[in-house]
Amino acid sequence: MSDKIRDRLIVALDVESVAEARALIATLGDAVTFYKIGMELAYAPGGFDLARELKAAGKRIFLDLKLHDIGVTVERATRQIAKLGVDFLTVHAFPQTMAAARLGAEASGLKLLAVTVLTSYDDADLKEAGYGLGVADLVQRRAEQARAAKIDGLILSPLELAAIRPIVGPDMLLVTPGVRPAGADKGDQKRVMTPGEAIAAGADHLVVGRPVARAADPRAAAEAIVAEIASA
Numbered sequence: 001m002s003d004k005i006r007d008r009l010i011v012a013l014d015v016e017s018v019a020e021a022r023a024l025i026a027t028l029g030d031a032v033t034f035y036k037i038g039m040e041l042a043y044a045p046g047g048f049d050l051a052r053e054l055k056a057a058g059k060r061i062f063l064d065l066k067l068h069d070i071g072v073t074v075e076r077a078t079r080q081i082a083k084l085g086v087d088f089l090t091v092h093a094f095p096q097t098m099a100a101a102r103l104g105a106e107a108s109g110l111k112l113l114a115v116t117v118l119t120s121y122d123d124a125d126l127k128e129a130g131y132g133l134g135v136a137d138l139v140q141r142r143a144e145q146a147r148a149a150k151i152d153g154l155i156l157s158p159l160e161l162a163a164i165r166p167i168v169g170p171d172m173l174l175v176t177p178g179v180r181p182a183g184a185d186k187g188d189q190k191r192v193m194t195p196g197e198a199i200a201a202g203a204d205h206l207v208v209g210r211p212v213a214r215a216a217d218p219r220a221a222a223e224a225i226v227a228e229i230a231s232a
Helices: 018-031 047-056 071-082 095-105 123-128 135-148 158-168 195-201 218-231
Strands: 009-012 034-038 060-067 088-092 111-115 153-155 173-176 205-208
Touching: 009 218, 018 047, 018 218, 034 047, 047 060, 060 071, 071 088, 071 095, 088 095, 095 111, 095 135, 111 173, 123 135, 135 153, 135 158, 158 173, 158 195, 195 205, 195 218, 205 218
Parallel strands: 009 034, 009 205, 034 060, 060 088, 088 111, 111 153, 153 173, 173 205
Antiparallel strands: none
16 A cells, blocks of 8 residues: 555554553554644653654654644744644634744644544534534634635544535645544544545545554554545
């Protein structure tokens, strides 16, 4: 399988320590070319060093920090993160946050992904949080704002892919968590699809954590997802 196909699967290193992450990475070997480091691992001792180590080893890295703060702080934080040489960074899809991150990422190869609505949220959760829009409408609004801010891509659930692709065009990256192989436990995800369904709906990259990391044979689980991506 080509690295171009393998790159479409991003395995989430959602573990507590660098030692656990290294063990999983060793098990997966060349089956996986792209890893996500989220807040739990990034803030663990050696988390950012692991990102540098993996980049030096030829892997691609998605740093999932979901930045959101006053503009100057987001701009400066993004500029620091760009120095790590990672490939993707997430920010929340608020206009001021996206604009600030865009400034911080200038003159670097860092691609910014704007988080629309977390895949663990549904309409009831948004209403409880005080939003006047449901998931579909809020994702669309934030997609339009991300396009205006010249953001490289979006994080959204697979259920919104088909509606959002025509709005943002063919060049914006659509990266989706909430992907579960057929028969897998949904966990805390509420808006999900299988890998093949998500690719067919227009996803560029799939973020998969527990179905790989907690599988009896993680490498086989990753290979099965890559094969499903290829066939889709």
